[in-house]
Amino acid sequence: MSGPILVLVELGSGDGAGTADRVSLETLAFARSLADGLGGAPVEALLVGSDASGAAAALGAHGVTTGHVVTDAAIAGAYAPAAWGAALAELAGARGAVAIIGPGTDRGAEVLAHAAARLGAPLAANVLSATPGDSWSVTRQRWAGSLLEDATLDASVRCLTMAPHAVAVDERAGSPAAAVASFAPAIAPADLLVRVTGHEPPSKGSISLTDAKVVVGGGRGVGSAAAFSELEELAELLGAAIGVSRVVTSNGWRPHTQQVGQTGQRIAPDLYIACGISGAIQHIVGCKSAKRILAINTDAESPIMALADYAVIGDLHQVVPAVSAEIRRRAG
Amino acid sequence: MRVLVCVKRVPQTGGRIVLTADGQAIDTKFLGFTISPHEECGVEEAVRIIEAQGGESVVLTLGAAAAEEQLRDAMALGVDRAVLLETDGSEWDPVSTAAVIADTIRAQEAAGGPFDLVIFGNESADSGGFQVGIRVAVALGRPVVNGLKGLTLGSGSITARREAAGGGWETYELPTPAIVGVKEGLNLPRYPSVPGRLRAKKKEVERITIGASGSGPAAVSGAPTGPMKSMLRLPQEAESQVEILGRGAEAAPAVVDLLQKIGVVAR
Numbered sequence: 001m002s003g004p005i006l007v008l009v010e011l012g013s014g015d016g017a018g019t020a021d022r023v024s025l026e027t028l029a030f031a032r033s034l035a036d037g038l039g040g041a042p043v044e045a046l047l048v049g050s051d052a053s054g055a056a057a058a059l060g061a062h063g064v065t066t067g068h069v070v071t072d073a074a075i076a077g078a079y080a081p082a083a084w085g086a087a088l089a090e091l092a093g094a095r096g097a098v099a100i101i102g103p104g105t106d107r108g109a110e111v112l113a114h115a116a117a118r119l120g121a122p123l124a125a126n127v128l129s130a131t132p133g134d135s136w137s138v139t140r141q142r143w144a145g146s147l148l149e150d151a152t153l154d155a156s157v158r159c160l161t162m163a164p165h166a167v168a169v170d171e172r173a174g175s176p177a178a179a180v181a182s183f184a185p186a187i188a189p190a191d192l193l194v195r196v197t198g199h200e201p202p203s204k205g206s207i208s209l210t211d212a213k214v215v216v217g218g219g220r221g222v223g224s225a226a227a228f229s230e231l232e233e234l235a236e237l238l239g240a241a242i243g244v245s246r247v248v249t250s251n252g253w254r255p256h257t258q259q260v261g262q263t264g265q266r267i268a269p270d271l272y273i274a275c276g277i278s279g280a281i282q283h284i285v286g287c288k289s290a291k292r293i294l295a296i297n298t299d300a301e302s303p304i305m306a307l308a309d310y311a312v313i314g315d316l317h318q319v320v321p322a323v324s325a326e327i328r329r330r331a332g
Numbered sequence: 333m334r335v336l337v338c339v340k341r342v343p344q345t346g347g348r349i350v351l352t353a354d355g356q357a358i359d360t361k362f363l364g365f366t367i368s369p370h371e372e373c374g375v376e377e378a379v380r381i382i383e384a385q386g387g388e389s390v391v392l393t394l395g396a397a398a399a400e401e402q403l404r405d406a407m408a409l410g411v412d413r414a415v416l417l418e419t420d421g422s423e424w425d426p427v428s429t430a431a432v433i434a435d436t437i438r439a440q441e442a443a444g445g446p447f448d449l450v451i452f453g454n455e456s457a458d459s460g461g462f463q464v465g466i467r468v469a470v471a472l473g474r475p476v477v478n479g480l481k482g483l484t485l486g487s488g489s490i491t492a493r494r495e496a497a498g499g500g501w502e503t504y505e506l507p508t509p510a511i512v513g514v515k516e517g518l519n520l521p522r523y524p525s526v527p528g529r530l531r532a533k534k535k536e537v538e539r540i541t542i543g544a545s546g547s548g549p550a551a552v553s554g555a556p557t558g559p560m561k562s563m564l565r566l567p568q569e570a571e572s573q574v575e576i577l578g579r580g581a582e583a584a585p586a587v588v589d590l591l592q593k594i595g596v597v598a599r
């Protein structure tokens with residue numbers, strides 16, 4: 001039988017604190033299907049956190065045989081990318097892992113890069129599928145998912161991160177709990193130099209762009225910072241968040257935190273109202289998970305029309321205020 | 333103060349990507365070129381740091397001879413000089429790229445003194461490997477953190493912030509010399525001025541020929557490189573049929589009908 005597949009499992013934050021986060025569970029589902037292709041290789045997990053043992057045991061339902069937990073406060077007390085990467089690399093060696101897989105999150109990508117660099121192994125980021133063999137064939141995302149790459153990974157330990165939301169969580173009730181093994185890696189002081197030293201809470205009150213059910217989007221067609229008042233009025237009536245294109249943030253009309261796309265936020269609202277946005281692929285990758293898209297654009301040929309479900313052809317400065325007025329009129 | 337920023341030339345794709353017939357690359361016949369927005373913010377940060385503290389900023393790229401364009405763009409914004417690691421235009425994998433960049437940093441530092449800060453993008457626009465900066469940091473034994481949207485330089489240290497997974501921010505302290513991976517939103521880059529463009533034409537580009545991928549130090553040492561690209565493909569996208577609700581302000585009632593139908597506006 002082959003050595004185990006080792007998965008880095010991140011713990012959630014906020015309401016999800018103390019349990020594995022969603023993208024990590026997706027990564028375990030992917031690892032489980034890969035393990036089948038490797039003749040039933042075990043799936044093992046690494047969790048770093050002073051109270052990670054409960055979360056580790058619960059991973060049995062996600063196919064994990066053993067959850068290795070690092071609880072030492074020096075390493076687990078605060079996120080430290082190099083130390084976590086070193087721990088992952090050391091564990092992979094000790095267990096004879098054939099692959100190391102992490103979630104394609106900020107931390108997952110960072111820790112895997114550290115581990116791969118230490119192991120002198122290649123790393124494929126944002127993988128969608130993999131076929132084991134002498135060298136592994138993988139399909140991975142480029143351009144934030146608007147292009148796919150088929151590639152090979154040639155190394156004794158294959159390092160990958162899993163593209164978020166590419167596979168569904170595979171939780172099987174009634175599975176035995178994972179064995180919990182405590183792991184004390186040898187971490188050099190230099191690897192603990194960089195660690196989280198402080199937190200700032202999210203600013204209160206505003207609707208989070210990534211959680212909003214409705215997003216009113218504005219692009220170059222809005223024309224100025226001041227003209228965003230028209231979109232804000234509609235957003236207010238709909239309880240929506242404002243999202244924008246890169247042209248808008250580059251012009252300083254709105255803050256970058258509101259940018260949707262490859263180098264901004266990924267959103268998945270029930271409705272995205274794209275006003276004066278052409279639909280460049282780098283914008284589309286950020287909003288294509290919206291259930292419905294309504295485009296308001298003067299140009300019936302603009303690329304956004306290929307993705308939109310509904311459209312109004314016209315000047316947003318006339319359409320948007322008219323829609324707001326109609327909502328108010330019907331509300332009485 | 334010495335700051336190095338690493339950028340990568342990529343095609344500026346518009347509404348849709350077209351591949352070459354052999355599926356090895358994006359067809360760039362009708363396209364311009366740019367760098368990642370993350371790297372644009374890296375360039376701006378390098379310029380601001382040197383404007384504030386004095387010293388030298390350097391921009392580096394590994395790419396085809398034509399990547400000089402992106403180096404001149406960075407110098408037009410105020411970067412002092414450039415290093416072009418000139419390839420034959422073939423694609424370099426991240427392991428080999430990082431190995432050559434790390435070697436080049438050693439050589440540049442031997443000649444001109446240490447870089448207090450080396451800035452990378454969080455991920456390249458085209459390949460999105462999320463690793464070159466971290467590999468370089470590991471090779472040079474320097475502290476590194478990725479995903480930064482805020483940098484404050486102290487004496488001998490840097491305070492950095494990045495967005496936390498559950499909202500809000502987390503902060504990091506790094507001793508210098510350090511390496512950072514930055515994201516768009518770090519700052520608002522300036523636009524190039526005409527005098528800036530003219531000055532950039534006269535600035536120095538140091539060219540170092542490195543040729544084809546696989547000729548770098550990783551290949552020489554026999555360590556595995558990759559991932560090795562075999563083919564590019566376009567993802568299958570569900571075709572949507574767009575329903576035109578109307579034209580101009582007259583479409584408002586049809587829009588609100590829709591909003592009511594899908595439950596976004598109360599009936």
Ligand SMILES: Cc1cc2nc3c(=O)[nH]c(=O)nc-3n(C[C@H](O)[C@H](O)[C@H](O)COP(=O)(O)OP(=O)(O)OC[C@H]3O[C@@H](n4cnc5c(N)ncnc54)[C@H](O)[C@@H]3O)c2cc1C
Nearest residue numbers: 219220221245246261262263264276277278282298316457
């Ligand atoms: C590596 C990389 C990453 C990028 N990341 C992002 C990203 O994260 N997010 C992002 O958005 N972009 C990103 N971009 C930029 C992207 O390529 C486009 O340049 C950008 O999305 C275009 O913004 P826009 O649609 O607002 O502007 P334009 O493309 O100029 O489109 C404006 C649209 O408004 C319409 N219009 C004009 N006036 C009106 C009016 N009065 N009423 C109604 N419609 C009107 C026009 O018909 C047109 O369709 C990235 C680019 C690169 C190279």
Ligand SMILES: Nc1ncnc2c1ncn2[C@@H]1O[C@H](COP(=O)(O)O)[C@@H](O)[C@H]1O
Nearest residue numbers: 338393394452453455456461462463464
């Ligand atoms: N060919 C290159 N030349 C210079 N810098 C590069 C190159 N490739 C990647 N980088 C740098 O490394 C960062 C991360 O790249 P990647 O690991 O490919 O996502 C980029 O944002 C650049 O700053």
